[in-house]
Amino acid sequence: MTSLLGYATISMILFSIGVIGVIARRNIFIVYMSIELMLNAINLFLVTFARYHFNMDGQIISIMVVAIAAAEAAIFLSVIILLFRSKGKLDTDVFTVLKQEVE
Amino acid sequence: MHTPYLVLIILAPLIGAILNGGFYMYHIKKKPLPELLFALIGTITPFISFIFTLCLFLEMRSTDVIFHQSVFTWLDINGLVIEMKFLGDKLSIFMAMFVTFVGWLIHIYAVGYMKEDEGFGKFFAYFNLFLASMLILVLADNPIILFIGWEGVGVCSYLLISFYYTDAQNVMAGNKAFIVNRVGDLGFILGVVTLFFALGKTGLDFASMEANVGLATTSTLAVAGFLLFVGAMGKSAQVPLYVWLPDAMAGPTPISALIHAATMVTAGVYMVARFHFLYTGIEEIGLFIAYIGAFSALLAAVIATRQTDIKKILAYSTMSQLGYMFIAVGLGFYSSGLFHVFTHAFFKAMLFMGAGAAILALHHEQNIFKMAQHRVYQPIVKATFLIGVIAIAGIPPFSGFFSKDAILAAAFQKEEYLIYGIGIFTAFLTAFYMFRLYFVVFVAPNGHDVHYASTDKTISFPLLVLAIGAVFAGFLNFPAIFGGEHQVDTWLAQLGSTTLHMSHATEYILMFASVAVAALGILVAYKKYGKFDVSKPEIEDGIIGNKFYVDEMYDYLFVKSLKKVSTFFDKVVDDKVVDGMIMLVSREFVDFGKKLAFLQNGNVRFYALYMLIGMSCAFLYLYTTLIGQ
Numbered sequence: 001m002t003s004l005l006g007y008a009t010i011s012m013i014l015f016s017i018g019v020i021g022v023i024a025r026r027n028i029f030i031v032y033m034s035i036e037l038m039l040n041a042i043n044l045f046l047v048t049f050a051r052y053h054f055n056m057d058g059q060i061i062s063i064m065v066v067a068i069a070a071a072e073a074a075i076f077l078s079v080i081i082l083l084f085r086s087k088g089k090l091d092t093d094v095f096t097v098l099k100q101e102v103e
Numbered sequence: 104m105h106t107p108y109l110v111l112i113i114l115a116p117l118i119g120a121i122l123n124g125g126f127y128m129y130h131i132k133k134k135p136l137p138e139l140l141f142a143l144i145g146t147i148t149p150f151i152s153f154i155f156t157l158c159l160f161l162e163m164r165s166t167d168v169i170f171h172q173s174v175f176t177w178l179d180i181n182g183l184v185i186e187m188k189f190l191g192d193k194l195s196i197f198m199a200m201f202v203t204f205v206g207w208l209i210h211i212y213a214v215g216y217m218k219e220d221e222g223f224g225k226f227f228a229y230f231n232l233f234l235a236s237m238l239i240l241v242l243a244d245n246p247i248i249l250f251i252g253w254e255g256v257g258v259c260s261y262l263l264i265s266f267y268y269t270d271a272q273n274v275m276a277g278n279k280a281f282i283v284n285r286v287g288d289l290g291f292i293l294g295v296v297t298l299f300f301a302l303g304k305t306g307l308d309f310a311s312m313e314a315n316v317g318l319a320t321t322s323t324l325a326v327a328g329f330l331l332f333v334g335a336m337g338k339s340a341q342v343p344l345y346v347w348l349p350d351a352m353a354g355p356t357p358i359s360a361l362i363h364a365a366t367m368v369t370a371g372v373y374m375v376a377r378f379h380f381l382y383t384g385i386e387e388i389g390l391f392i393a394y395i396g397a398f399s400a401l402l403a404a405v406i407a408t409r410q411t412d413i414k415k416i417l418a419y420s421t422m423s424q425l426g427y428m429f430i431a432v433g434l435g436f437y438s439s440g441l442f443h444v445f446t447h448a449f450f451k452a453m454l455f456m457g458a459g460a461a462i463l464a465l466h467h468e469q470n471i472f473k474m475a476q477h478r479v480y481q482p483i484v485k486a487t488f489l490i491g492v493i494a495i496a497g498i499p500p501f502s503g504f505f506s507k508d509a510i511l512a513a514a515f516q517k518e519e520y521l522i523y524g525i526g527i528f529t530a531f532l533t534a535f536y537m538f539r540l541y542f543v544v545f546v547a548p549n550g551h552d553v554h555y556a557s558t559d560k561t562i563s564f565p566l567l568v569l570a571i572g573a574v575f576a577g578f579l580n581f582p583a584i585f586g587g588e589h590q591v592d593t594w595l596a597q598l599g600s601t602t603l604h605m606s607h608a609t610e611y612i613l614m615f616a617s618v619a620v621a622a623l624g625i626l627v628a629y630k631k632y633g634k635f636d637v638s639k640p641e642i643e644d645g646i647i648g649n650k651f652y653v654d655e656m657y658d659y660l661f662v663k664s665l666k667k668v669s670t671f672f673d674k675v676v677d678d679k680v681v682d683g684m685i686m687l688v689s690r691e692f693v694d695f696g697k698k699l700a701f702l703q704n705g706n707v708r709f710y711a712l713y714m715l716i717g718m719s720c721a722f723l724y725l726y727t728t729l730i731g732q
Contacts, residue, residue: 023712031708092708099705 007048014041028080028090039069109172109189112155112199113238119148120231127224138223142214145227149210149234153203160196169193171244178247183303190244190309193594197441198241198373205365205448206234208565212456213357215561216463226266226355233259237366241373245308246295249374253291253338256367257284263362264354273353280347287337287344294330298381301327313380321384328381328388332395335371340422341399341429346654348422352414356459359414364421364455365448372428372444376437379598389433390519396429397525402651404532408539409648411641412469413458416540420495421451423529427510430522436513436603438595442580443506445591449572450494450503456566457488461544464556471543472640478549479556483563485545487570492541494573496534497621502577504618509580509603512613516605527620534624542632549637584610 014037021034043062050058080090087094122144130136159170170191178185191199210230217226236255243249258281265277301319302312316324335341340348351363362368375382375392382389400423407419424447431440462469464479494501497508507530514523581587584607592600643649702713 019711019715023708023715026708093706095707096705099703 004048004052007044011041011044011048014038014044026091026093028083028092031092032076032080036069036073039065104168104170106159106170106172106191108155108159109170109191109242110174112152112159112203113189113235113242115148115151115155116231116238117235119144120228120235123224123228123231127228130224136224138218141224141227145231146207146210146214148231149203149207152234152238153200153207156196156199156203159191160200163191163193163196170196183307185245185247185307187248188244188308189242189248191242193597194373194376194441195241197445197591197594199238201445201448202237202241202366203234205452205569206237206361208568209357209361209365209452209456210234211561212360212459212565213355215559216357216459217355218559222266226263229259229262229266230357230361233263233362233367237370240370244310246298247307249377250291250295253334253370253374254288256362256370257281257288257338260284260351260358260362260367263358264351266354266358270353276347276350276353280351283344283347284337287334290330290333290337291335294327294332294334297323297327297330309377316380316384324381325385325388328378328385329391331374331378331381332371332388332392335374335429336395337371338374339368339371339425339429341371341395341425342402345399345403345422346657349415349418349650352412352418356414356455356462359418360452360455360459363418364451368421368425369428369444369448372425372432372440375429375432376441376598379432379437379600382432383435383599386435389435391433393430393433393514393519393522396426396431396433397522397529398426399423400426400430400529401525401532404529404536405647406650407536408532409641409643409645411471411643413462413471413474413540413544414455414469416471416536417451417454417458420454420533420537421447423533424451424495426529427507427526430526431510431513434513434517434519434522435601436510437598437600438592439506439509439513439600439603441595441598442591443510445579446494446502446506446573446576449569449576450491450501453487453566453569453573454491454495456562456569457484457491460484460558460562460566461488463562464558470640471540472637474544475547475549475637478545478553480553481556481558483558483566487566488545489541490570490573492537495537496625497530497617498625499614499618500574500577502573502575504621505577505580505582508614508617509582511617512603512605512610513601515609515613516603517601527616530617531620531624534621535628538625538628539632542628543635543637547632547635547637582610 018034018036018038018041021037022031025031025034043065046058046062046065050056050062083095084090123141126136126140126144162168163170171188172191173186173188175187176184177187210227213226213230217223220226233256236252236259238252240249240252240256243252261277261281264280265274267273298312299307301323302315305311305315305318333344337344348363348368352359354363382392403419403423403426407416407423410416410419424443428440428443428447431437431443460481461474461484464481464484465474465477468474468477490501494503497504499505511523511526511530514520514526578587580589580591583589592602646652649655702709
């Protein structure tokens, strides 16, 4: 029981760190890494509960998440390159084109 | 007795109005139609009405029956039935007789007067509509139907006063007439409502109201009688609601002749006579009516002595004569009042038509002194005008003498000496100002020859017919003192009028007095205006010339103050308070929105934060509720 609680706590801490990273940091790479951190926190959750229940489904899903995260990394990195080319910066506060000015 | 003809009397001019209106629309939209078409429709339909009325009159004379016709049920609310029902008793047939007859003659006159006018067809459409409304008013069997006619004539009067609508002055006069009448109509409506509460349970038609009038208390009846008379004040141009009548002369002259002299303005007198059963029981209100009439007669006569517009002089004389009629009906002498309505219709319509013919010959000049300067010789107009003037002045044996003398004698018999005094003084003034008008327009030397001007046959024919009426109509109610039979009084016996009974000596003295004052008035007028130098015209100045500043007073008291009130409501209550409140709410929403828009700064990091906050709240809620179970 203690080990389950420990794993869950760790994964929740990791997830929270990810969330705070997305919200608080301005560097796109750090934001990306925080997103990956959240994904892996969820993976840890899935694996923990799969092991706890002696059911392989969770492990399969976590493998899938890893695969999708790899594919996503490829797209994300190329998007970051494009963003950098357009503005010359990696600061998220620069990319506010969806903002509408209030008169 | 049921008869199918009553409604036809009304339908004939109504159909005429619809046809004329329809053809006029075609005339202006598609292709022009000849005037003759409108003239034929316009003159034949009143004649048909007249013939039907005459038939009913003759039958009534021989068989002494009362005609009824129920056309359809108009309202049926929870047992209260109001039928579109018409009544042809002696009073209404008497009124309908001369309304259709004089109306028909004036329609003929209008053919000549309105010749080559743009709105010829429209004029006849309105004119026929007026006649139909007037006949509804006269033949109505209950006050509700009477009110339809009452409003109908008001609308037609408004439409016809502002007939030449391109001139703002005429439109204002039309509005004034309509609005002042509206004040009176409110009184009329309230009067009918009072009657409805007092007598409505037993039926609202005149016959059952007359039968059950005893069920209501005297005070209720007094209120109803007073309110109904307020309506009559408006329609019949009595103090204080008379101001519209002189301005109403802005309309074409046939209108002034038919609506504002012969028929519509007498509706108030007719209405009081129609409610005679009501007024018989409330003598104080009757006396009030008589005093209002006397005061109106005097006021109008005094104003008329200083007016310079021929039609306005005639308008004030109409108001003055209406005052006489109200003296009579107020004192309970209904048949005398109606007899004066009858004779007045003849000579006043004729006077207006004569004035119209003269105005027409002088290219619409209405100032009597300028008319004198450019005088033309129209023998028929001059002769008939003289007859009319003599008749209204009250010189025997012309019709005005008999009817006016009967009213004055009535006031004397009732021992209302103040009213009698006012009446006799007004008679003097009447003779004076009417002969002033006659002498200035037709007699006073203007220093050059006058040319003969031909008069259209459509104008001279009605003038001649009415002249005969103006001379001889008085003999219909020839007083017993001269061996007469009081035929009109006998015919209208149903009204229960007070009868005249006094010693022959008194009657002779009264007659002599009224003839003497009339003669005196003529003499004074002759002295002053017989040789008047028309190149130096009088102007309307002084307190009398300015009509006692009543118009200005009303303007100040009612129009200006109402305007102030409505400006206050517009600028302060609406603009500031109501709009302010609504705008405050909307402005708050806009400001709040602007503050919220600050959150949407386009930065993804902040959106993620909002999402986090939102989801945290949602989960917190779910968590607490789930734990709560």
